[in-house]
Amino acid sequence: MPTTQYTEREKDIVFQKEFLPYVDSMYNFAYKLTLDEDDAKDLVQDTYLKAFRFINSFEQGTNAKAWLFKILKNSFINDFRKKSRQPAKVDYQEIENVYNSEDVDEDITVDLRSETVQDLIGDEVSNAINSLAVDFRTVIILCDLEGFTYEEMAKILDIPIGTVRSRLHRARSILKQKLELYAKKLGYNTDNNSSSSEEQN
Numbered sequence: 616m617p618t619t620q621y622t623e624r625e626k627d628i629v630f631q632k633e634f635l636p637y638v639d640s641m642y643n644f645a646y647k648l649t650l651d652e653d654d655a656k657d658l659v660q661d662t663y664l665k666a667f668r669f670i671n672s673f674e675q676g677t678n679a680k681a682w683l684f685k686i687l688k689n690s691f692i693n694d695f696r697k698k699s700r701q702p703a704k705v706d707y708q709e710i711e712n713v714y715n716s717e718d719v720d721e722d723i724t725v726d727l728r729s730e731t732v733q734d735l736i737g738d739e740v741s742n743a744i745n746s747l748a749v750d751f752r753t754v755i756i757l758c759d760l761e762g763f764t765y766e767e768m769a770k771i772l773d774i775p776i777g778t779v780r781s782r783l784h785r786a787r788s789i790l791k792q793k794l795e796l797y798a799k800k801l802g803y804n805t806d807n808n809s810s811s812s813e814e815q816n
Contacts, residue, residue, distance in 0.1 A: 633679040662687040743793040751786035
């Protein structure tokens with residue numbers, strides 16, 4: 616990996632200008648992963664300590680947010696996940712055989728930025744996300760909440776783009792089911808989504 620030999624002053628400038636603006640996003644990501652405020656704070660602190668320690672491997676002008684998120688994700692997996700009560704990693708073998716396709720039907724999934732969830736209460740959406748297995752939760756956060764591209768997500772998670780697509784598709788499918796149940800409790804007719812979309816086409 617190429618490195619840049621920053622002076623101590625340059626390190627401080629890079630840290631202040633490139634890294635610190637994302638501290639809120641980092642905390643939100645950490646909290647969604649750990650589901651615990653103290654653990655999230657510890658994870659963010661650990662991430663920034665590592666970011667400063669390895670700052671010479673960061674190239675100015677590249678995506679600092681993605682670089683930080685990758686460090687945070689690795690810290691979570693290596694340190695925090697081991698001692699957490701999170702369920703074991705999902706076995707993607709069968710899932711990816713079904714969903715790892717270029718012609719996946721995107722219409723049956725839900726994007727959190729779409730109209731599907733605009734009328735739902737934020738806490739319920741958040742609870743639905745938090746109830747997902749951590750690997751599914753992660754791709755939802757990175758894509759729908761933080762706006763990373765598939766390519767950026769693949770780099771952050773160290774997985775192929777095809778795997779990103781299949782995990783996101785599966786995560787959105789599960790999330791859609793959870794949100795539809797909640798919407799029905801509120802009295803929304805979720806069957807109208809399909810008919811209204813047909814009318815628009």
